[in-house]
Amino acid sequence: MFSDDKSNGGNFLGNFWAKVAHGFSPAIIEGETCQIYHEGSNGVSIEIEKLNKSFGDHHVLKDIDLSIKPGETFSIIGPSGTGKSLLLKHIVKLIEADSGRIIINGHDIEDPEVRNGSSDFRYSMVFQSSALFNSLTVGENVGLWLREKRICPEVRIRRIIQEKLRLVGLEGKEELRTSELSGGMKKRVAIARSLAMNPDLILYDEPTAELDPVTSDELARVIMSLKDKVKLTTIIVSHDLNFALYLSNRVAMMHDGEIIALGTPEEIKKSQNPIVRNFIYTTTKGIQGEGD
Amino acid sequence: MQILKPIGNSVLYVGQTVGEMIALLCEMLYFFKEAPRNLTSIFRQMSIVGIETLPIAMLVALFVGMVLSVQTGSELALYGTQEAIGAIVGLSMVKELGPVMTSLLVAGRVGSSMAAEIGAMQVYEEIDALKTLEINPVRYLAMPRLIACLFAVPALVAFAMVVGIIGGGIVAEVNPKIDVPFNVYYENMTRAINYKDIVKGLFKAMVFGGIIAHVGCYVGFKASGGARGIGESTTRSVVLSFLLIMIANYLLTRFMI
Ligand SMILES: Nc1ncnc2c1ncn2[C@@H]1O[C@H](COP(=O)(O)OP(=O)(O)O)[C@@H](O)[C@H]1O
Numbered sequence: 145m146f147s148d149d150k151s152n153g154g155n156f157l158g159n160f161w162a163k164v165a166h167g168f169s170p171a172i173i174e175g176e177t178c179q180i181y182h183e184g185s186n187g188v189s190i191e192i193e194k195l196n197k198s199f200g201d202h203h204v205l206k207d208i209d210l211s212i213k214p215g216e217t218f219s220i221i222g223p224s225g226t227g228k229s230l231l232l233k234h235i236v237k238l239i240e241a242d243s244g245r246i247i248i249n250g251h252d253i254e255d256p257e258v259r260n261g262s263s264d265f266r267y268s269m270v271f272q273s274s275a276l277f278n279s280l281t282v283g284e285n286v287g288l289w290l291r292e293k294r295i296c297p298e299v300r301i302r303r304i305i306q307e308k309l310r311l312v313g314l315e316g317k318e319e320l321r322t323s324e325l326s327g328g329m330k331k332r333v334a335i336a337r338s339l340a341m342n343p344d345l346i347l348y349d350e351p352t353a354e355l356d357p358v359t360s361d362e363l364a365r366v367i368m369s370l371k372d373k374v375k376l377t378t379i380i381v382s383h384d385l386n387f388a389l390y391l392s393n394r395v396a397m398m399h400d401g402e403i404i405a406l407g408t409p410e411e412i413k414k415s416q417n418p419i420v421r422n423f424i425y426t427t428t429k430g431i432q433g434e435g436d
Numbered sequence: 437m438q439i440l441k442p443i444g445n446s447v448l449y450v451g452q453t454v455g456e457m458i459a460l461l462c463e464m465l466y467f468f469k470e471a472p473r474n475l476t477s478i479f480r481q482m483s484i485v486g487i488e489t490l491p492i493a494m495l496v497a498l499f500v501g502m503v504l505s506v507q508t509g510s511e512l513a514l515y516g517t518q519e520a521i522g523a524i525v526g527l528s529m530v531k532e533l534g535p536v537m538t539s540l541l542v543a544g545r546v547g548s549s550m551a552a553e554i555g556a557m558q559v560y561e562e563i564d565a566l567k568t569l570e571i572n573p574v575r576y577l578a579m580p581r582l583i584a585c586l587f588a589v590p591a592l593v594a595f596a597m598v599v600g601i602i603g604g605g606i607v608a609e610v611n612p613k614i615d616v617p618f619n620v621y622y623e624n625m626t627r628a629i630n631y632k633d634i635v636k637g638l639f640k641a642m643v644f645g646g647i648i649a650h651v652g653c654y655v656g657f658k659a660s661g662g663a664r665g666i667g668e669s670t671t672r673s674v675v676l677s678f679l680l681i682m683i684a685n686y687l688l689t690r691f692m693i
């Protein structure tokens with residue numbers, strides 16, 4: 145049903161335990177293939193139209209319009225509290241908008257037919273706090289979606305976990321507990337967990353927050369290398385200007401719930417908008433000071 | 437008019453809480469159909485509730501039985517009717533003290549840690565992460581805890597009943613003022629206790645177990661505001677489940693007699 149009939153040996157007890165642990169779903173029993181888990185994903189396009197959100201009297205997102213191309217790496221920068229995380233949460237349907245639409249690959253995300261995990265597209269998010277489950281090991285965190293979704297046999301899941309951990313440079317760390325990880329490693333495990341969904345769209349909320357410059361540089365390299373290996377649309381929210389400019393094809397600057405500037409990193413650097421200039425100035429002050 | 441505003445607000449708040457709790461309960465019950473595929477986490481929760489609470493629950497039950505025996509036994513001895521001590525301790529342990537004391541203990545120990553654990557997951561975005569992984573947090577976190585409590589709390593209570601009765605019997609035998617031999621105590625107790633009393637006591641325990649898990653999960657899901665919010669949610673879960681257990685105890689006793 146979910147599997148082809150390539151039987152696999154292996155010890156009986158181990159297999160039996162795997163079956164019990166996964167509630168005897170057919171996919172777990174035998175075979176190698178994964179339903180709906182195709183190698184290689186396609187980036188998706190995203191259209192955000194006149195999105196508004198208020199909490200009580202506090203109008204946080206004001207008429208946001210954005211258009212993101214398939215396969216693009218897009219950054220949203222801006223000071224804290226302007227609604228960047230909130231915008232991401234709208235895209236992954238954690239929060240409902242008061243008005244406006246979000247269209248991914250031509251489908252309105254409010255459409256009940258369009259679910260995450262359906263064959264159309266898949267999205268996943270790397271949260272600011274990494275949000276790893278600390279009752280699970282690194283490997284179990286990465287494999288959680290696959291195991292819960294029960295689309296893959298256990299042998300295959302193990303292989304996918306290995307492969308995704310290798311992508312983020314954490315080979316062989318499956319058995320570690322999340323409490324044994326440093327901040328940078330947690331972020332990378334969170335990325336691997338997102339990649340295990342084979343997403344078409346991946347969203348990073350403040351990936352470098354709380355990381356030292358060296359670690360955030362490493363993380364930038366991981367995200368860069370993913371761009372070459374996996375084709376997907378990437379949205380990065382950050383208040384770290386250099387990080388965003390370094391990684392992105394295009395950058396949008398948010399201020400007070402509005403997009404006030406949009407363009408390639410070069411265009412943003414040259415922008416005449418006083419708020420953008422001020423943001424660039426305050427975040428690069430130290431570096432400029434040394435140069436003078 | 438200004439005085440009415442806070443009153444109105446708290447009425448709204450209570451109404452909202454009740455509504456949300458009922459919604460959560462319905463959702464948990466709906467996900468009972470997914471129980472077979474979540475057996476591992478159900479068993480893990482059962483062992484947390486049952487095995488980890490067992491020693492302390494037995495200790496508490498032992499002393500409750502003992503104090504009951506000392507208090508009533510010495511009083512009865514004044515009238516020479518101390519043989520009735522078996523019935524009194526037995527009935528109190530089975531009908532009231534066993535279920536209620538044990539449940540309060542579980543609420544303080546397990547319910548609060550459920551609220552803290554789920555609250556921390558809420559605050560640190562883990563619940564959101566579950567949702568983006570297409571895992572329903574109620575199915576994944578709340579339903580196993582509810583099922584575990586529904587079975588583990590009555591099991592604990594059964595142990596507590598036995599231990600409390602034994603404690604009372606030991607005191608009755610040893611205490612010179614009471615001086616009822618254990619076999620007299622035992623016979624008197626078995627004559628007084630009907631198996632229906634035991635079933636009712638265990639049923640109460642099951643309801644209390646449900647309340648503990650329900651409240652712990654609800655309060656956890658509602659946590660907000662960083663580490664402080666997590667702390668507040670543990671306190672809130674204890675207060676709310678104590679209150680609901682007491683109310684439920686009255687209602688159950690009233691309608692099961
Ligand atoms: N669930 C919520 N309830 C109430 N206010 C919220 C909620 N989520 C976000 N906000 C408000 O929205 C604003 C933007 O928050 P956020 O998106 O986290 O900012 P950023 O990520 O840009 O730092 C903040 O002022 C915050 O108070």
Ligand SMILES: [Mg+2]
Binds near residue numbers: 228229230272349350
């Ligand atoms: Mg944020």
